[in-house]
Amino acid sequence: MISFENVAYSYGGGELLSNVSLKLAPGSFHFLTGPSGAGKSTFLKLAYAELIPTSGRVILFDKDVTTLSRDDVARTRRRIGIVHQDCKFLDHMTLAANMALPFTVSDRESSAQDMEDLLGWVGLKHLADALPPQLSGGERQRAALARAVIVDPDIILADEPTGNVDWEMSLRILTLLVELNKMGKTILVATHDLNLIRQAKAQIQARVLRIAKHRVQLAGADL
Amino acid sequence: MRLPTAKPASPATRALEVVPPSGPTAWLTTFTAGAMTFLCVFALALSLASGRLANRWSEALAKTATIRLSAPAEQVQIQTDAILATLATTPGIASFRALDDAETRALLEPWFGPGLPVEALPIPRLIQVVEGEPPYDSEGLRQRLAAEAPGALLDDHTRWRRPLAEAASRIRLLGILSIALIGAAMAAMITLAARAALATNAEVIHVLRLVGAKDSYIARAFVRRFTLRALTGAAIGAAAGLIGVAALPAADAAGGFLTGLGFTGWGWLWPLALPPLAALVAFAATRRAAFQKLRELT
Incomplete structure (x- = not known):
């Protein structure tokens, strides 16, 4: 689905990631961890083609990202659900309209039934008409997750989805991600919350990638 | 909902x-x-x-032309007749006429004042030509006039028309x-x-x-x-x-x-x-x- 071959990425100054080689197999569940500023977000951005590697190759759905046109990138992103730490909503549109956005921008209709099921699944039925700024952190994160999965993507990339919520809500979001994985979705979650990772490992076979010294390594079973 | x-x-x-x-x-x-x-x-x-x-x-200027005849006094009437005869046989002319002395005097009055003795001055004879449809060939007419009446000069107002049309x-x-x-x-x-x-x-x-x-x-x-x-x-x-x-x-x-x-x-x-x-x-x-x-x- 996504594979990195000797990928390096450097911002103006130094190298942030180097010599990264890995594959995310279909249906796998990965955590990506590491200290803040280590490059978790950069790694995710490379995985959805917002950033282009400075060297090496990132392959998305069998295509090298450097060969993708802007429209190809748009089409690729319709197969990847992205959950941002700060959610990225359009604040002038209702929650329901925001959730339907991936459909709207591809000129497709979302079925009312799917929409209602999805709102029910994330427990936000009563807030369909609310504007994003009126929601709590946990509600926003769940709505972001719902928006990410509405077009039935193959891969879900989540950047600190539990960063701004309490433990109880973190567990709820984790449960939703685990359910998606059981439905066959490939999941990659960037987090620095080791408790969350432990909790997940109890429920599902999850692998942990750790960023240290510019490298991404598969962590041992010591967590 | x-x-x-x-x-x-x-x-x-x-x-x-x-x-x-x-x-x-x-x-x-x-x-x-x-x-x-x-x-x-x-x-x-x-x-x-x-x-x-x-x-x-x-259009206004193109429809009319003037033939100016400058000739020695004894030649004027002969050449005028020759011009009128030429015009009569030229296709594309709606009408033509020679201006008489009174009309010529009227034309010159703004410049020389009234009571001008036109007869005593070597004033050219003017013949007004109104273009027909289709119009006459002005170059052809000019050549025929040169042959028939050497003192005749055809002025089809091109000199006036061109700068005006250009300005517009x-x-x-x-x-x-x-x-x-x-x-x-x-x-x-x-x-x-x-x-x-x-x-x-x-x-x-x-x-x-x-x-x-x-x-x-x-x-x-x-x-x-x-x-x-x-x-x-x-x-x-x-x-x-x-x-x-x-x-x-x-x-x-x-x-x-x-x-x-x-x-x-x-x-x-x-x-x-x-x-x-x-x-x-x-x-x-x-x-x-x-x-x-x-x-x-x-």
Whole structure:
């Protein structure tokens, strides 16, 4: 689905990631961890083609990202659900309209039934008409997750989805991600919350990638 | 519960909704388009009026010609007869006549005062020729006259007509240039406004790209908005301009240049083409600006 071959990425100054080689197999569940500023977000951005590697190759759905046109990138992103730490909503549109956005921008209709099921699944039925700024952190994160999965993507990339919520809500979001994985979705979650990772490992076979010294390594079973 | 599917909206309308409303500055685009179109109506009126004027002058002067005969006194009558005979056998001449002494005196009076003894002066004989349909071949006539009456000179007023027609067509050119400049200025202003709008909405664009929107989809939202604003502004501007032109005093019999400014007949339809044209300019300018800006925003 996504594979990195000797990928390096450097911002103006130094190298942030180097010599990264890995594959995310279909249906796998990965955590990506590491200290803040280590490059978790950069790694995710490379995985959805917002950033282009400075060297090496990132392959998305069998295509090298450097060969993708802007429209190809748009089409690729319709197969990847992205959950941002700060959610990225359009604040002038209702929650329901925001959730339907991936459909709207591809000129497709979302079925009312799917929409209602999805709102029910994330427990936000009563807030369909609310504007994003009126929601709590946990509600926003769940709505972001719902928006990410509405077009039935193959891969879900989540950047600190539990960063701004309490433990109880973190567990709820984790449960939703685990359910998606059981439905066959490939999941990659960037987090620095080791408790969350432990909790997940109890429920599902999850692998942990750790960023240290510019490298991404598969962590041992010591967590 | 109200869901987005509960209120059916066309994809284009929804594309408009994904970009937040732009507030009071939106009026600036409409105003600019309106003002530009208003000016354009007058430039158009100027072009059309000078075009008409050029035609009118050309036609009026082209229809008549003068033959001037300068010959020794004893030759005058012989050559006049020869000229009249030549004219009578030339096709393409509606009428002709020799001016008598009284008429010649009347023509010269403004310069020499009354009571001029025309007979005593070597004043050339004038013969007025009115062109027929189809017109005569002036070069052919000139050669025949040279053979029949060596003192005759055909003046078909080309010398007068050319500078007048040139001036009029130059004014028309200036009018057309003004219209082009007004269009270009409008395109420039709309480009700036569109770029500003795109920059303001960089975060919205980022979100749309994140959920898989193509550039064309995002551009559509902006292009529609600016095209509609330009169309509205231009419609108001064109209407105001038309009222202004219609309120100008009508051309009097003398057909003075300034009072002739305006539209006649089908010419009134020209300003109606301006709003769609302005919309087209806005469409192209915004589209170009949008695709350019979107490439910068990743």
